[in-house]
Amino acid sequence: MKPTPPSGYARSLSLMALIGVSCLGSVQAAPPPAAFGVWDRGSSFDPKDYPFLKGLAFNQKWADVEKKPGVFDWSALDDAMDAADKRGQYIYLSLGVGPDAPDWIYGQGVPRVECKDQKFDAWPAYPFYPSKEYKALLERLTAAFGKRIRSYTPEKQARIAFIQVKTGCTGDECAYKGSVIEKKYDLPTKSSAWREFRLWQFDLFTKTFQGVPGQPRISLMFNNVTSDDDESGGKGFDEEWKWVTENVTGGIAIKLAGSARGHHLSGERTMIEAWQHRLIASEAAPLFARSEMDQTWQRAMFAQNLPMSFYWGALTGLQNGQSVWDITSGALESCKEMGFDYSFYFFNRYAGQIDPRTATGAFCALHKGLDAADTKAYPEAKFGKASHKNTERMEKIVATYAKYGAAVDDKNGLTLGQVRQRDTQTGFNDVGWDIWPENYGRFLYQIDADATSIPLWRVGGPITNKSPIYSRFARGFEHATGKDSLYFKLHDGFSQGSAPKVMTMTVVWYDAKAGSTWKLDYDAGKPSMKTALTVTGTGDKQWHHETVTVTDAVLRQGGAKGSDFALVNTDAADDIFSLIEIQRGKPTAPVMLPPTHFKVLDKAPKPPKADKPEKGESPRERKKDKK
Numbered sequence: 001m002k003p004t005p006p007s008g009y010a011r012s013l014s015l016m017a018l019i020g021v022s023c024l025g026s027v028q029a030a031p032p033p034a035a036f037g038v039w040d041r042g043s044s045f046d047p048k049d050y051p052f053l054k055g056l057a058f059n060q061k062w063a064d065v066e067k068k069p070g071v072f073d074w075s076a077l078d079d080a081m082d083a084a085d086k087r088g089q090y091i092y093l094s095l096g097v098g099p100d101a102p103d104w105i106y107g108q109g110v111p112r113v114e115c116k117d118q119k120f121d122a123w124p125a126y127p128f129y130p131s132k133e134y135k136a137l138l139e140r141l142t143a144a145f146g147k148r149i150r151s152y153t154p155e156k157q158a159r160i161a162f163i164q165v166k167t168g169c170t171g172d173e174c175a176y177k178g179s180v181i182e183k184k185y186d187l188p189t190k191s192s193a194w195r196e197f198r199l200w201q202f203d204l205f206t207k208t209f210q211g212v213p214g215q216p217r218i219s220l221m222f223n224n225v226t227s228d229d230d231e232s233g234g235k236g237f238d239e240e241w242k243w244v245t246e247n248v249t250g251g252i253a254i255k256l257a258g259s260a261r262g263h264h265l266s267g268e269r270t271m272i273e274a275w276q277h278r279l280i281a282s283e284a285a286p287l288f289a290r291s292e293m294d295q296t297w298q299r300a301m302f303a304q305n306l307p308m309s310f311y312w313g314a315l316t317g318l319q320n321g322q323s324v325w326d327i328t329s330g331a332l333e334s335c336k337e338m339g340f341d342y343s344f345y346f347f348n349r350y351a352g353q354i355d356p357r358t359a360t361g362a363f364c365a366l367h368k369g370l371d372a373a374d375t376k377a378y379p380e381a382k383f384g385k386a387s388h389k390n391t392e393r394m395e396k397i398v399a400t401y402a403k404y405g406a407a408v409d410d411k412n413g414l415t416l417g418q419v420r421q422r423d424t425q426t427g428f429n430d431v432g433w434d435i436w437p438e439n440y441g442r443f444l445y446q447i448d449a450d451a452t453s454i455p456l457w458r459v460g461g462p463i464t465n466k467s468p469i470y471s472r473f474a475r476g477f478e479h480a481t482g483k484d485s486l487y488f489k490l491h492d493g494f495s496q497g498s499a500p501k502v503m504t505m506t507v508v509w510y511d512a513k514a515g516s517t518w519k520l521d522y523d524a525g526k527p528s529m530k531t532a533l534t535v536t537g538t539g540d541k542q543w544h545h546e547t548v549t550v551t552d553a554v555l556r557q558g559g560a561k562g563s564d565f566a567l568v569n570t571d572a573a574d575d576i577f578s579l580i581e582i583q584r585g586k587p588t589a590p591v592m593l594p595p596t597h598f599k600v601l602d603k604a605p606k607p608p609k610a611d612k613p614e615k616g617e618s619p620r621e622r623k624k625d626k627k
Contacts (some may be wrong), residue, residue, distance in 0.1 A: 024089045030073065030251035030286035031161040033352030034265030038324040041292055043080060045136040045332050047087050052344040055090035055161055056083065057326065061100035062141060069104060070140070074148045077421050081152060081185040084159045090223070092324075094164035095145060097138060098175070099123035111132035113185045116176030124174050128185050128319055129168070129197045146208040147483040150215055161324070162219035162253045165205045167198045171255070171613050173224035190226070190236070196248065210250035219251030221290060224486035225255065250284045253324075256524060258346075258418055259291035260317025260325055261302060262309065266388070272320050272436055279321025280442070288354075292326035292495050295606065301413075301425040303605035304463065310340035314347040315365050315440040323351055324573035339598025342469075346592070350442045362443035363581045364488060366475040369438075370397050370406065370431035372546065377437070388433045389415050398431040405457035407432040424608045428472070428502070430457050443491040444582060446475075447561045453486045454478045459510055459576060460541060465600045470508055470543045470578035477518075477569040484569035487561045488580060495555035495564065498525060503553040504587050505532060507546045507567065508579040514539030515574035520546070521566045525554035529566060543578065547591050 037054040047053045058080040066072055077093070103125070106112040111128035149157065153373040160350045166265035168175050177192055187194040202222070210217040225240040244252060256275065258265065279289055293313075296302060302309040317325060325347055329336075335341040353359035372378060372394045375386050384393035391414050398406045408414065409427020416425065439446055446453075456474040463471065477484050495501065507520055516537040521529035533548045555564040567577060 009156075016052055017291055027573035029087075030288060031090065031323075035161045036288070036352040036354075037325070038351075039090075039092075039324055039326045040332065041326040041569065043083060044329060050084055050332060050335075052341065052348055053089065053332075055092065056080070056087075058091055058093045059096065060094075063102040064143060065095065066102055066324070068143075069108065072141075072144045072148070074144075074322065075136050075361035076147060081156055081159065082578075085156050085292075089159070090161040091159050091164045092164060093149075093160060094166055094171070095141070095171065097141075097166055098106055098129070099166045099177075100170075101127055101134075101137075105134065105366065108137065110137065111185065113176065114181050115176050116181055118178035123177070126169075127551070129175055129187065129559075130193055130258070135197075135200065138201070138434050142204055143210050146212070149209075149218075151565065152235050154216065157216050157218070159217050162221045162251065163209055164221040164223075164253075164579070165202060166625040167201045171223055173198070173485075195239060198240065202243060203241075206250075208405075210248065217250030219253055219286070219288075220248055221253035221255065223255045223257075230289070245304065249285065251288075254287070256289045256291045256317075256320055256322055257420070259320045259322045260313045260488060261290070261291070261293060261296045262418070263312040263316045264430070264431045264432045265316075265421055266416065266435070267418055268316060268320075269371060269373070269434045276321045279323070280354055280494065282354075285308045288323040289321060290326065291320075291322050293328055293331055295328065295330070296422045297328075297331050298424060298606045299425075300316060301410075301427065303465075303601050304427060305465050305467055305592065306601065307342065308463070308469045308472050309338045309469060310335075310343035311346065312472055314343040314369075316436065318347065318350050318442060319436060319440045323354070325351070337599045338601070339595040342592070342594040349592075353442055353452075356443050356491040357496070359494060360585075361442055361581065361583045362441070362490055362494055364439050364441040364444040364446055365473075365579050366446070366455075366486075366577055367436075367439050367473040368401075368449075368475075369435040370394075370401065371433070371437045372397055372431055373434045374437065390414060394431045394433075401430070401455065404453075404455055405459065407458065428463060433602050443494045444463045444490075444580065445489055447465050447487040447489055447563055449475065449486075451483075452561075453483050454481075456576060459578075468543050468596075469581050469591065469594050470510070474510065474576050474578045476576040477574045479569060479572045479574055485560070486567040486577065487563035488567075489557070489562060490555055490563040490564050490582065497558055498554055498605070500525070500552040500554060502549065502551050502585050503555070504547065504549040504583040506579075506581040506583075506587065506591055507577060508543060509535070509546065510576040510578070511537045511540050512576060513537055513573050515571075517570040517574055518575045519568050519570055521547065521568055522550060522553055522557050522561065523558040523564045524550075524552045525556070525558060529559040529563075534570070535574075536574070545591050545593060550585050 035054055038052050039055045041057055043056040045053060110133045111131055112128040113128050129624050167173055169177055174189050181184045205220055222244055225237050225244050278287055353361060373386060378397050380386055383396045384390055391411055394414050398408055408429050410425050410429060413421050413425035413429055446621055453475045456476055459471045459474050514537060519534040520532045522532050524530040530549050533546060537548055557564055559566055
């Protein structure tokens with residue numbers, strides 16, 4: 001069974017959004033929600049064959065644009081813009097500078113900087129960035145870049161979702177890779193000289209792409225600009241963040257490094273708590289986030305079950321508030337026959353749902369992560385000292401939930417940072433350090449989850465490469481302890497007013513026992529909740545989707561415990577649930593289902609990375625994996 005592709009209606013909405021943005025002119029502040037979702041990390045895949053693709057990327061080296069001083073070749077940019085326009089896709093742009101500058105700049109007064117010990121990248125030379133000669137040439141390049149973009153029609157310019165501001169080596173935002181031989185040219189990443197140069201270039205791009213009267217303001221993406229930047233545990237770019245938020249008014253994009261590259265990864269809770277409130281339902285300046293899928297999907301942890309790994313990775317990205325998911329070519333080539341393209345469609349469905357007042361859907365994916373860093377949930381007096389290296393504490397925590405299926409597949413992975421986890425971990429762990437502990441969702445929340453239901457892991461038995469994606473996590477009834485109802489409420493902004501509304505509800509559940517019964521109730525504005533559907537199991541040990549549309553949903557939290565919906569046990573059997581989705585209105589297309597038949601990997605996963613970058617892998621990613 002194949003996922004249902006977007007309907008013609010959805011494509012029409014995307015086109016309408018694009019036209020609306022092109023008419024906004026200079027008031028454009030951020031890409032429209034229609035631009036958010038799965039992107040081609042390059043430009044090789046036709047959306048006719050991969051209809052989930054929202055956009056493509058254009059990356060070019062300065063050396064290829066300006067081979068002779070002052071002579072610019074924008075033919076590749078023109079071709080990329082034409083492709084985006086012809087395909088009806090969005091595009092983001094970037095120019096590689098620094099060591100990707102043409103060699104002739106060193107004959108025009110730019111100091112040539114050489115490095116030793118270039119462990120992961122090897123460029124023959126770098127410019128000394130603060131030199132007036134380099135800045136003058138970069139300013140000329142940026143002006144020409146801006147002029148070329150402004151030569152396109154407003155409709156074509158509206159295809160540009162954002163421009164990535166690269167100041168140093170690739171997108172790493174460091175001046176050099178290796179040790180500078182002449183120390184007078186050294187520019188440490190946290191030095192004031194490097195910061196001063198970066199802020200100068202930030203200002204240059206802001207003026208060029210957001211400060212031209214009468215022209216659309218194009219969003220800009222930055223890396224290494226926050227105090228808690230990505231996977232590092234806190235690089236402390238406070239001044240850069242202050243400058244960006246005070247000066248960039250036409251849309252800001254950030255990179256959430258590692259987001260959607262897996263689930264239960266160390267540090268994911270801190271990232272989610274730091275960014276979700278800024279990216280979802282925020283009243284602050286327009287802000288959105290991008291991350292990419294690199295070669296992680298070919299490593300052992302993902303290879304255990306590719307559709308499952310992509311699905312729960314996608315949910316983690318959505319929980320982060322990630323808007324754009326760049327997918328590497330290898331994953332795109334394999335996604336359909338290996339059954340994980342469903343995750344891309346699911347990600348697309350919710351990536352653009354960032355404002356509850358206009359969102360067309362909400363979901364709650366039931367899950368519990370055992371976060372050993374949480375001393376309130378797992379007191380040190382009972383489980384041992386809270387430390388990332390204390391595996392004994394983690395094993396005690398997981399043992400508490402072993403009867404519900406919780407387990408540790410790879411003890412070594414418990415103590416690793418997430419970069420090394422993605423590279424070397426060989427299985428799934430249900431406990432971890434600073435992992436997301438609650439359900440995944442968007443605008444739909446479970447009420448008193450642990451008091452009213454039980455968490456479940458590995459439903460149906462040990463995970464294999466054929467296990468259904470929903471088997472990884474679930475929640476269910478436990479009649480023996482009085483846990484017979486799961487209650488849910490929508491974000492206050494999602495369902496406004498007391499007038500009856502048309503809503504479509506989908507529940508994914510596991511049919512474990514013949515004759516078991518349960519029902520779905522909802523708030524219809526009456527003293528008691530109204531039943532939308534009742535279900536009787538057949539015991540086929542399969543996951544099922546139940547969908548129902550009601551026309552009188554009020555959903556003002558008038559049900560038990562202030563709920564809008566409730567899954568209610570109507571007998572003594574313990575039913576199991578994985579996902580609840582709410583969509584405004586009647587269905588416009590059949591319910592999208594994950595594939596049940598797909599090809600599995602017929603070869604061993606790639607081994608942990610060696611010092612040398614792999615073919616098709618960026619040096620930037622190689623370096624991070626060696627930290």
